[in-house]
Amino acid sequence: GNSVTQMEGPVTLSEEAFLTINCTYTATGYPSLFWYVQYPGEGLQLLLKATKADDKGSNKGFEATYRKETTSFHLEKGSVQVSDSAVYFCALSDRNTGNQFYFGTGTSLTVIP
Amino acid sequence: NAGVTQTPKFQVLKTGQSMTLQCAQDMNHEYMSWYRQDPGMGLRLIHYSVGAGITDQGEVPNGYNVSRSTTEDFPLRLLSAAPSQTSVYFCASTLARNTEAFFGQGTRLTVV
Numbered sequence: 707g708n709s710v711t712q713m714e715g716p717v718t719l720s721e722e723a724f725l726t727i728n729c730t731y732t733a734t735g736y737p738s739l740f741w742y743v744q745y746p747g748e749g750l751q752l753l754l755k756a757t758k759a760d761d762k763g764s765n766k767g768f769e770a771t772y773r774k775e776t777t778s779f780h781l782e783k784g785s786v787q788v789s790d791s792a793v794y795f796c797a798l799s800d801r802n803t804g805n806q807f808y809f810g811t812g813t814s815l816t817v818i819p
Numbered sequence: 820n821a822g823v824t825q826t827p828k829f830q831v832l833k834t835g836q837s838m839t840l841q842c843a844q845d846m847n848h849e850y851m852s853w854y855r856q857d858p859g860m861g862l863r864l865i866h867y868s869v870g871a872g873i874t875d876q877g878e879v880p881n882g883y884n885v886s887r888s889t890t891e892d893f894p895l896r897l898l899s900a901a902p903s904q905t906s907v908y909f910c911a912s913t914l915a916r917n918t919e920a921f922f923g924q925g926t927r928l929t930v931v
Contacts, residue, residue, distance in 0.1 A: 710861075740919065749823075749909055749922035750862075795861060801916050806877065807852070809861040 708733050712796045712810030719786055719817050727781040727813045729770075729796035737798040739763075739772050739779040744793045744812070753781075753794070786817045821845050825910050825923035832900040832930045840895040840926050842910030850913040851893040852877070852920070853885065855906040862909065868893055900930045 713728040731737065738757045742750040754763030759774035768783045779796060796810040826841045844851065852867040864877030868887040882904060884896040893912075897904060907927050911920040 738918075742922075749924045750911075750920075751922070752919045755919060799916070799918075799920075806864055806867060807854075807862075807911070807920055809854075809863075811859055811861040 708737070708798060708800050708806075708808045710796050710798055710808050710810040712794075712813055714811070714813070716814040716816060719815070721788055721817055721819050722785045723817075725781070725783040725786045725790075725815070727794055727796075727815070729779045729781065729810060731777050731779065731796075731798050731808075733777075733798055733800050735800045737800045739770070740797045740799070740807075741768070741770055741779070741781050742795040742797060742809075744795065746792075750795060786815070788817045788819055791815055791817050823910055823912050823921050823923040825908075825926050827926060828924065830926060830928050832897070832928065834900060834902060834930060836900050838897050838900065840897075840908055840910075840928075842893045842895065842923060843891050844893075844910075844912040844921070845891065846912060846914070846921065847890060848912035848914050848921070849890070850915070851887065852911045852913075853883070853893070853895045854909045854911065855879065856909060856925075857906050865895065865908075897928075902930045904928065905930045 740755045741753040743753045754765040756763040756772035762771045770781045793812045793814045795812045823844045849870045853865040854862040866885040868874045910923040913920045
């Protein structure tokens with residue numbers, strides 16, 4: 707079946723530190739991979755996506771590369787800001803199962819000045 | 820540009836009461852879904868629809884009903900609320916398979 711495993715939080719970093727949030731997946735078909743971000747009291751917003759192996763998604767300084775050989779889609783940012791404090795969700799969508807999304811449990815990030 | 824609109828934002832119910840969570844999208848998306856978000860469990864799919872008149876169950880459908888009479892609307896009905904249904908509920912819509920999902924702001928439901 708399909709599932710997503712992401713690193714447990716919470717994560718606390720100082721401003722300008724390097725961020726990595728690990729995400730691995732299992733899928734029966736050919737998934738697209740996503741990172742969503744949830745700010746307090748809000749819904750989920752798409753941060754970045756990749757639709758096939760070796761694609762790199764990027765947005766707002768965040769990057770993630772679709773690695774089929776390691777079934778991973780780790781989120782990275784070189785220098786975090788206080789405004790990046792949020793919960794980050796890794797997700798996959800498998801065309802074999804229609805538009806169903808499978809989410810990881812979320813990683814809470816707090817960036818302190 | 821409204822996107823996905825959910826109402827209400829907050830709701831408190833007594834055990835056994837019924838209610839409907841509303842979801843509407845104005846992007847002409849065919850796919851719509853309902854998720855619940857619980858601490859430490861991410862988002863779990865309740866029901867989804869691939870078009871008007873077509874619905875199917877997700878991972879945790881028990882206690883919930885849906886219908887899709889129009890492309891725009893996808894209401895979620897709680898038939899007899901239970902404390903285990905205390906959660907944050909999100910509606911999402913998707914244009915096509917494997918494209919991004921757009922989420923509403925969520926409904927925080929408490930069942931006492």
